[in-house]
Amino acid sequence: MFSSRLLALTPYTPGEQPRDRRYIKLNTNENPFPPAPAVQQVLANFSAEELRLYPDPEALELRRAFAERYGLAQDQVFCGNGSDEVLALIFYSFFDRAFGPVLFPDITYSFYPVFCSFHGLDFTTIPLDDEYRIRITEYIEKASGIEYSGIIFANPNAPTGIALSLAEIEVLLKQVRSDRLVVIDEAYVDFGAESAVSLIERFPNLLIAGTLSKSYALAGLRLGYAFGAAPLIEALHCAKDSFNSYPISRLGQKLGCAALGDPDYFFRQRDRLMAIRESTADELRRREFRVLPSMTNFLFTSPPDGRAVDLFSSLKKKGILVRYFDKARIDNFLRISIGTAEEMKRLIEAIDEG
Numbered sequence: 001m002f003s004s005r006l007l008a009l010t011p012y013t014p015g016e017q018p019r020d021r022r023y024i025k026l027n028t029n030e031n032p033f034p035p036a037p038a039v040q041q042v043l044a045n046f047s048a049e050e051l052r053l054y055p056d057p058e059a060l061e062l063r064r065a066f067a068e069r070y071g072l073a074q075d076q077v078f079c080g081n082g083s084d085e086v087l088a089l090i091f092y093s094f095f096d097r098a099f100g101p102v103l104f105p106d107i108t109y110s111f112y113p114v115f116c117s118f119h120g121l122d123f124t125t126i127p128l129d130d131e132y133r134i135r136i137t138e139y140i141e142k143a144s145g146i147e148y149s150g151i152i153f154a155n156p157n158a159p160t161g162i163a164l165s166l167a168e169i170e171v172l173l174k175q176v177r178s179d180r181l182v183v184i185d186e187a188y189v190d191f192g193a194e195s196a197v198s199l200i201e202r203f204p205n206l207l208i209a210g211t212l213s214k215s216y217a218l219a220g221l222r223l224g225y226a227f228g229a230a231p232l233i234e235a236l237h238c239a240k241d242s243f244n245s246y247p248i249s250r251l252g253q254k255l256g257c258a259a260l261g262d263p264d265y266f267f268r269q270r271d272r273l274m275a276i277r278e279s280t281a282d283e284l285r286r287r288e289f290r291v292l293p294s295m296t297n298f299l300f301t302s303p304p305d306g307r308a309v310d311l312f313s314s315l316k317k318k319g320i321l322v323r324y325f326d327k328a329r330i331d332n333f334l335r336i337s338i339g340t341a342e343e344m345k346r347l348i349e350a351i352d353e354g
């Protein structure tokens with residue numbers, strides 16, 4: 001009854017969404033602030049009658065809203081039901097077993113190997129350096145030595161939080177072959193890093209993936225995007241329409257437009273979050289935690305004794321959930337999402353209680 005494809009899958013494990021008690025939830029990088037007020041307004045005015053009809057399969061208004069917000073043309077924008085779906089369609093459309101493996105870092109978003117297994121692709125990982133940074137030169141070297149399907153990494157990377165500069169991304173794009181896709185997953189780019197969106201005019205093999213889940217505080221809505229040259233976007237539509245023609249609901253398209261239409265609110269909340277991040281990082285460093293330089297809405301940090309799993313358990317007992325990865329090279333670290341100032345104060349108190 002079960003296909004061999006299914007039996008070969010090892011699914012992604014998301015951070016837990018507990019139901020047993022109320023936690024201070026710092027484990028899945030959700031935004032602690034509410035979405036833009038216009039989102040609430042659209043919800044209040046939405047008529048159930050509208051749900052009788054199918055949504056626009058091309059999500060034209062939503063794509064126009066993205067295009068306006070990011071200085072693109074509508075045909076350079078693709079939207080999907082969360083960036084996880086967008087990424088799944090990217091892996092399907094541009095990576096091919098016959099081209100060779102997909103290249104990505106040994107420590108990065110752990111969904112990439114899952115997409116590979118789902119689509120029957122091989123992958124080769126390239127280790128981060130000793131400071132947990134992506135080394136562009138290693139990708140250039142690897143890409144010149146072997147046949148490969150394409151390159152993908154998150155920038156800023158997860159769960160390290162460290163960002164590459166736009167100049168480094170440009171060097172990579174100039175040095176690798178132009179007939180293989182480079183995907184920059186910018187899920188966290190809004191929290192202080194440089195987006196590569198300005199490069200898509202010059203590099204027809206560049207796709208940027210992103211999401212409204214984190215910086216727009218809309219994880220529950222499920223809206224993701226890809227930006228790239230029109231032929232790449234057209235290819236993604238071909239894949240989408242062979243799988244699910246209506247991935248974004250009527251309500252979802254309207255709410256997305258509302259969120260994108262209020263950049264002032266967006267920047268205010270973002271600045272607030274980044275300030276909390278920096279003060280929390282200072283508090284942790286004062287307690288001799290190692291804290292990697294974060295350009296995201298989380299901190300990747302190692303306690304002074306390196307016993308991250310013990311700290312994870314003691315925080316959980318105190319009602320604070322963070323993320324621990326039982327994985328070589330990072331099992332002495334915790335990933336802590338940035339919450340409200342009060343939540344972070346409680347975190348530091350819990351750490352001090354021991």
Ligand SMILES: *Cc1c(COP(=O)(O)O)cnc(C)c1O
Binds near residue numbers: 082084158224
């Ligand atoms: C959160 C995250 C995603 C997925 O975002 P959704 O739009 O919520 O599916 C993709 N990539 C990275 C690196 C992420 O951290």
